[in-house]
Structures are given as C-alpha cells and as structure tokens.
Amino acid sequence: MEVKELIIKKVKEGFGETNVEVVDALGDLSFTVSKDKLVEFAKFLKTNSDLEFIMCKDVTAIDWATRKKRFTTVYHLYSFKLNFNLRVKANLDEEPYQVDSVSSIWESANWYERETFDMYGIDFKNHPDLRRMYMPEGFQYYPLRKDFPVLGIPGSLPLPQKPE
Amino acid sequence: MGLEAKLTQDGFVTTTIDAVVAWARKSSVWPMPMGISCCAIEMIAAADPKYDISRFGSEVMRFTPRQCDLMIVAGTVTYKMAQVVKRIYDQMPDPKWVIAMGACTSSGGMYRSYSVVQGIDQFLPVDVYTAGCPPRPENLLNALITIQEKIGKTRARDFQDIIQPKTEIANN
Amino acid sequence: MEKIHNVYSDEKIYKKLLEDKNITIEDALDNEMVINMGPQHPATHGVLRIVLRLDGETVVKAVPELGYLHRGYEKMAEDMSFIEFIPHTDRLDYTATLCNNVAYVLAVEKLAGIEAPKRAQWIRMIVAELSRIAAHMVAIGTFAMDVGAVTMVMWTFRERERIQEIFDRLAGARFTTSYTRLGGVAADLDDVTLKLIRDFLDSFDKELNDMDSLVLHNRIFIDRLEGVGILSKADAIAYGITGPNLRASGVEYDVRRANPYLFYNEVDFKIPTYSEGDSLARYFLRGDEVRESVKILYQCLDKIPQGEVMANDPKKVLPPKTEIYSRMEELIHDFMIINYGINPPVGDSFFSAENPKGELGFYIVSNGEGQPWKMKIRSPSFCNLQVLSKLCEGAMISDVIAIIGSLDPVMGEADK
Numbered sequence: 234m235e236v237k238e239l240i241i242k243k244v245k246e247g248f249g250e251t252n253v254e255v256v257d258a259l260g261d262l263s264f265t266v267s268k269d270k271l272v273e274f275a276k277f278l279k280t281n282s283d284l285e286f287i288m289c290k291d292v293t294a295i296d297w298a299t300r301k302k303r304f305t306t307v308y309h310l311y312s313f314k315l316n317f318n319l320r321v322k323a324n325l326d327e328e329p330y331q332v333d334s335v336s337s338i339w340e341s342a343n344w345y346e347r348e349t350f351d352m353y354g355i356d357f358k359n360h361p362d363l364r365r366m367y368m369p370e371g372f373q374y375y376p377l378r379k380d381f382p383v384l385g386i387p388g389s390l391p392l393p394q395k396p397e
Numbered sequence: 398m399g400l401e402a403k404l405t406q407d408g409f410v411t412t413t414i415d416a417v418v419a420w421a422r423k424s425s426v427w428p429m430p431m432g433i434s435c436c437a438i439e440m441i442a443a444a445d446p447k448y449d450i451s452r453f454g455s456e457v458m459r460f461t462p463r464q465c466d467l468m469i470v471a472g473t474v475t476y477k478m479a480q481v482v483k484r485i486y487d488q489m490p491d492p493k494w495v496i497a498m499g500a501c502t503s504s505g506g507m508y509r510s511y512s513v514v515q516g517i518d519q520f521l522p523v524d525v526y527t528a529g530c531p532p533r534p535e536n537l538l539n540a541l542i543t544i545q546e547k548i549g550k551t552r553a554r555d556f557q558d559i560i561q562p563k564t565e566i567a568n569n
Numbered sequence: 570m571e572k573i574h575n576v577y578s579d580e581k582i583y584k585k586l587l588e589d590k591n592i593t594i595e596d597a598l599d600n601e602m603v604i605n606m607g608p609q610h611p612a613t614h615g616v617l618r619i620v621l622r623l624d625g626e627t628v629v630k631a632v633p634e635l636g637y638l639h640r641g642y643e644k645m646a647e648d649m650s651f652i653e654f655i656p657h658t659d660r661l662d663y664t665a666t667l668c669n670n671v672a673y674v675l676a677v678e679k680l681a682g683i684e685a686p687k688r689a690q691w692i693r694m695i696v697a698e699l700s701r702i703a704a705h706m707v708a709i710g711t712f713a714m715d716v717g718a719v720t721m722v723m724w725t726f727r728e729r730e731r732i733q734e735i736f737d738r739l740a741g742a743r744f745t746t747s748y749t750r751l752g753g754v755a756a757d758l759d760d761v762t763l764k765l766i767r768d769f770l771d772s773f774d775k776e777l778n779d780m781d782s783l784v785l786h787n788r789i790f791i792d793r794l795e796g797v798g799i800l801s802k803a804d805a806i807a808y809g810i811t812g813p814n815l816r817a818s819g820v821e822y823d824v825r826r827a828n829p830y831l832f833y834n835e836v837d838f839k840i841p842t843y844s845e846g847d848s849l850a851r852y853f854l855r856g857d858e859v860r861e862s863v864k865i866l867y868q869c870l871d872k873i874p875q876g877e878v879m880a881n882d883p884k885k886v887l888p889p890k891t892e893i894y895s896r897m898e899e900l901i902h903d904f905m906i907i908n909y910g911i912n913p914p915v916g917d918s919f920f921s922a923e924n925p926k927g928e929l930g931f932y933i934v935s936n937g938e939g940q941p942w943k944m945k946i947r948s949p950s951f952c953n954l955q956v957l958s959k960l961c962e963g964a965m966i967s968d969v970i971a972i973i974g975s976l977d978p979v980m981g982e983a984d985k
Binding site: 258259260261263287288289290291293295296307309313316318320339340341343344348352362364365366367368369370371372376377381383390391 | 575576577578579580581585635636639641643644645647648679680804806807808809811820822827828914916917918919921928930932934942943945947951952954955984985
C-alpha cells in the first residue's frame with residue numbers, strides 16, 4: 234500500500250494534479266493522461282530517480298465501439314527499484330486515430346506498436362518503421378476492430394489453386 | 398516412373414515388376430515433416446526412442462523436399478502459410494503422398510477465425526487424414542501404415558500421365 | 570511453380586533490409602547477397618522467416634517476419650466465455666502446456682475474485698514445475714541438435730516421455746491437457762501418480778549428469794557457443810526481455826520471487842544468474858533451472874495437504890457432476906454459468922506468471938458480462954524476438970542458428 238501512495242504522491246508533485254487521473258481498483262494502479270502529454274509523462278516516469286520505470290512490458294489498445302472516444306491505448310510499465318507494475322492509458326477520439334510513439338523512450342515499444350497498428354489501425358507518429366506485423370502487407374482491414382467479423386471477409390486473403 | 402511406366406499391359410513380367418517396385422517404394426517412405434505448430438512436437442515424439450518411426454522404413458526425416466516422397470503437414474495452416482506449403486509441395490518429385498495430421502489440417506480444428514484455412518484439402522490433394530488434437534504418436538504410425546498399404550496396391554500405369562511433356566518434345 | 574500472390578508482397582521488408590545504417594565492413598557493396606531463411610527450415614523452431622543480407626558469410630542486416638501462425642486468439646476470445654477459452658491457452662506455448670493453463674486461470678481468478686482451495690494450489694504448482702522441466706528438455710534438446718549434437722534430442726525426449734506419462738495418468742491426455750479449471754483443478758492426484766512422480770525425480774539427477782557429460786567438455790560445442798550473441802544488461806532491460814534470457818545477462822528478476830503467486834513464498838529455491846550474456850550462459854542457465862525445479866518438486870511433494878480440489882462458490886465455480894445430475898440448485902447454477910458466464914466486475918486487470926520462456930501476462934478488460942470485452946496475451950517469445958536483428962548483425966550464418974536456439978522462441982506464442 235505504501236508503494237502505491239508513494240507513486241501517486243511523486244506523480245502529483247512532479248507532473249501536476251490536473252493532468253492525471255488515478256484509478257486504484259482490483260489490486261492495480263492506473264493513470265490516465267491526455268494524448269498530447271503522453272510522451273512527456275513517459276519521460277518523467279522513466280527518468281525520475283525515485284520512480285525509474287525502465288521496462289515497458291506491453292502496449293495495446295482497447296476499442297470501445299460505441300463511445301465517443303473510440304480507442305484507448307494502454308501501456309504497462311515496470312520498475313525494478315519499486316518492484317511495481319503500473320498501467321498508463323490515453324484516450325483517442327476523432328478520425329484519424331493518431332498518437333505519439335514512445336519507442337524513442339523504451340525500445341521494446343517498437344514491435345508492440347507495430348502490432349497495435351496492425352490490429353487496430355492506430356497511427357503512431359515518429360515511429361521508425363511502421364508496417365504490419367501479423368497480417369500480410371496487402372491486407373486492407375484491421376482485424377481486432379469491433380466491426381470486423383470473427384470469420385473474416387471472404388476473398389480478402391487469397392489461397393493457392395488446387396491441382397487438377 | 399521412367400522405364401516401367403511404359404509397360405502398360407498385364408502379363409507375368411509386368412505384374413512382378415509392379416509388385417517389386419511397389420514393395421520397394423512402401424518400405425522406405427521418407428517423410429518430409431512440415432512441422433508448423435503443436436503437432437510437430439508429437440511428430441518428433443513419434444521419432445524418439447519410445448515410438449520409433451524408423452522401424453517402419455522412415456529412417457530419415459529430410460527437411461529438403463527434393464529427397465522425400467511423403468509430406469506430413471502437422472500444425473495449423475494459415476492463409477499466409479498456405480502459399481509456402483503449396484510451393485514446397487510443388488518442389489517434391491513424383492510420386493508423392495500427403496498425410497493431414499491433426500484436426501487443424503483436416504478441417505480447421507478449433508480455430509474458426511479469419512486467418513486459418515479450414516482444411517488443407519482446399520489446396521492440396523490429401524491421402525490420409527488423422528484425428529486428434531494432437532494425435533498420439535501411435536495414431537501417426539497408423540496413418541503411415543495406411544499409406545504403405547495404399548502404395549502397395551499401386552501399379553506402374555497409375556503414374557503414366559505424370560510424365561513431363563518435355564521428353565516427348567525431345568523425342569521428336 | 571505458382572507465383573506468390575501480390576497481397577503477400579515483400580516490398581517493405583526489402584526497403585528496411587537495404588537501409589545502410591551500421592555498415593562496419595569494408596567493400597560491403599561489392600559482393601552482397603540477399604537470402605531468405607524461410608518459414609520452413611529445420612532450425613528456426615517453428616515458422617519464423619528471417620531475410621538476411623550477407624557479405625560472404627557475415628550477416629550485415631537481418632529482418633525477421635512473423636505472422637505465419639497467426640490464428641486470431643484475441644478475436645476469438647471476445648466471442649467465447651472464460652471457461653471455453655481454457656483449451657486455447659494450451660496451444661500458446663505448446664512445449665509447456667500446463668504452465669499456460671495455470672497462468673490463465675490465475676488471471677481470471679484475480680479478476681473475478683475466486684479463491685481455489687489449498688490442495689488445488691499445490692497441485693497446480695507441481696504440474697507447473699513438471700511442465701517447466703518438460704519445456705526446458707525440448708529447448709536443450711533442439712538447441713543442441715541445431716548446433717550439431719544430435720544425440721541430445723533423443724535423450725531429452727526420452728525424459729520428456731516419462732513426464733508425459735505422468736500427465737496421461739493425471740489429466741487424461743499426454744500433451745494438451747486443459748487440466749485446470751476456474752476454482753481448482755479437474756481431477757485429484759492419487760497415490761499411484763505420486764509414486765510415479767517420485768520415481769521420476771529420483772532417477773532424473775543421474776540422467777542430467779549423463780547429458781552434461783556429453784557436451785560440457787566438448788571443444789566444438791563450447792567454441793561454437795562461447796561469445797556468440799552477447800546481450801548486455803542495459804539492452805535486455807530496454808528491449809523488454811524476460812525469463813532465462815534476462816537472467817543470463819545479469820538481472821535477477823523472477824516473477825516467482827518478485828510477485829509470488831500460488832505458494833512459491835513457502836518453498837526454498839535459488840534463482841540462477843549468469844553475467845556473460847552469451848549463448849553458452851543461456852544454455853547453462855536452463856540446465857540450472859531444471860535442477861532448481863527438481864528441488865521445488867521434492868518440497869511440494871512433502872508439503873501437500875489433504876483436502877478437496879474445487880472451490881465451493883456456486884455463482885462462479887462449476888459444481889461437481891454428481892450433484893448436477895441429482896439436485897435442482899446445482900443444475901440451475903451449472904446452466905447459468907455455462908450459458909451466461911461468470912460475470913466478473915467491470916474493470917481491467919493484468920496478471921503475469923513465470924513461464925519457462927519468460928513472463929506470460931494476461932490483460933483482461935471486462936464489462937460485466939460473461940465474455941471478456943478484450944483479452945491481450947503478453948507473450949514472452951514475441952518480446953524476446955525483438956532483439957534478434959540486433960544480435961545477428963556482424964555474426965556468421967551458423968551463429969544465427971545458435972542465437973535463435975538460445976533465445977528459444979515458440980511461434981505458437983509469438984504469433985498468437
């Protein structure tokens with residue numbers, strides 16, 4: 234419990250009360266920032282000498298199909314000094330869905346952001362190499378969006394011909 | 398193929414040659430393991446000391462298609478991988494047979510999704526299907542024995558229409 | 570032969586391959602080749618494609634490509650209830666199947682607030698550690714086979730068959746068992762199986778020493794692996810590597826110590842760590858981890874209590890089958906749980922467990938219904954493969970195979 238309070242105190246001191254929302258439920262702590270301040274917040278979390286969140290474990294996105302802010306990007310960070318897993322979220326609202334890339338801060342975010350782009354179609358600005366991860370390059374849809382059916386769209390992926 | 402494929406009538410000499418050639422082919426079937434996912438581990442287990450596959454003649458599992466005559470497709474085939482599987486199937490020399498190992502290759506398995514081919518018989522001619530997820534190694538050996546029985550019944554004239562057209566051009 | 574359709578074109582890969590960022594070799598542009606180490610290859614541990622740009626025998630740049638086994642797990646998970654997804658988690662890391670089951674069930678139990686009884690937790694620990702030994706046997710065997718010592722794969726698979734016989738008696742299937750359930754495990758551990766486990770552990774130490782004596786003093790093996798693929802500590806943390814690869818680079822991080830789950834804080838085990846960070850260190854580390862798992866298993870077999878193996882929480886845990894067939898309340902609860910799901914509270918949670926390949930994490934977002942709104946699988950092999958292109962630059966082609974074997978990726982997990 235003390236670790237969580239320490240983190241909340243340091244973040245509110247170093248980054249300001251109004252820019253960050255705090256949610257503490259189901260045993261996890263998560264912060265929500267606006268997408269313009271995301272890179273600044275990430276740099277603060279990595280370089281602050283009391284926090285030191287130097288490992289990024291995961292980057293992903295959530296598609297709320299009917300909300301106005303349709304996507305939320307989620308980042309999971311870990312600090313060896315405090316031995317704590319933290320979650321940071323940022324909401325994206327209108328088309329085109331864009332957010333700044335954090336791969337300049339944590340190297341591991343490179344492939345995670347490529348996978349999020351492949352599955353959801355979110356554009357990461359300043360990413361060194363944004364191309365598809367799992368689906369082939371010519372695929373025109375984004376599979377994990379809620380309007381793409383589980384069975385797929387027939388004809389979107391060609392098959393070889395059967396002999397004779 | 399080659400000389401004995403030109404023997405098309407039934408007679409004492411031709412049926413004996415057929416029987417000998419079929420026996421030789423079925424006793425040394427060299428598989429090409431197209432190991433893609435979990436069934437590949439059970440295929441390696443079929444080659445380990447407990448369920449030995451080399452006592453059935455499949456002494457070596459060559460990973461190059463040019464030296465094999467049986468392709469065991471083990472694992473889920475996606476649309477992206479289907480192009481690769483077909484390309485490797487084309488590189489194998491005739492006569493060739495295919496075993497579809499497991500539920501994923503027979504019919505898509507438990508994956509009814511946008512990127513999994515629902516059965517490899519949509520683009521490959523399959524000889525034996527094997528059930529299981531993954532099938533036990535004894536099940537794979539049963540499939541191999543079925544293929545050997547199938548090979549034992551073939552005759553030389555079954556392979557006649559696969560002769561390449563280029564040889565006819567050279568004869569003229 | 571058929572031409573590959575243009576949906577599957579490789580233009581962007583070639584553009585990245587020909588970027589000239591770190592050329593350290595003179596005359597690089599005179600005799601370069603582009604070679605495809607394709608998805609079907611005896612030594613890529615699954616369907617991994619690497620496009621290499623070579624100068625003679627030395628690799629100038631390597632670009633890996635994934636996606637040949639992408640089966641759509643996350644999309645399918647949004648469509649089925651939590652209990653229906655358990656067989657799918659078996660096929661994630663298909664060398665250590667029961668570890669994935671345990672990790673998934675613990676993640677859902679954390680979200681929904683279910684508590685399994687003590688005997689079930691100890692059984693889950695035993696089964697997870699046996700799976701860890703089995704997975705490291707595959708890793709060590711295929712790695713040594715890739716480097717040239719073909720006998721190792723036969724010996725390690727013989728040991729693995731004994732573990733699979735134990736699983737066969739316990740769970741009904743050798744390999745993909747789906748043995749754990751929300752609130753406990755599916756069947757109890759009886760005395761014959763306990764005796765089998767003890768016999769296996771008693772004879773295992775001698776087999777491990779035999780395997781060690783086969784390769785440890787072999788000049789060719791050590792020369793082939795020493796100094797190859799050195800991963801520094803800062804790089805390992807920056808690229809998000811976890812598991813044996815991180816511990817071989819000097820960072821002592823193990824989820825079983827940092828965030829203990831099940832009863833790992835009541836057993837005594839060491840965390841082996843090496844500081845060199847090359848392929849030989851990663852090989853030794855896996856052997857050491859197997860020995861630590863044997864120690865943990867001996868302690869578990871001594872400490873396991875008697876009791877039941879499924880929790881008694883009617884709204885969230887399936888009741889036993891004999892009760893369902895004879896009583897009305899249990900029938901109604903069974904119907905509600907199977908058809909409408911367990912209805913966890915609204916919110917999200919992240920849970921991770923220590924798998925043999927690294928740290929497997931599940932991030933589940935629920936909106937109160939029986940099916941998850943989103944499930945993200947944080948797979949360790951996907952993260953460990955990021956560092957491949959950095960490690961391969963400047964190495965020879967045969968070193969690429971040693972590096973892939975030592976990083977030990979499993980494509981069922983990396984491609985989801």
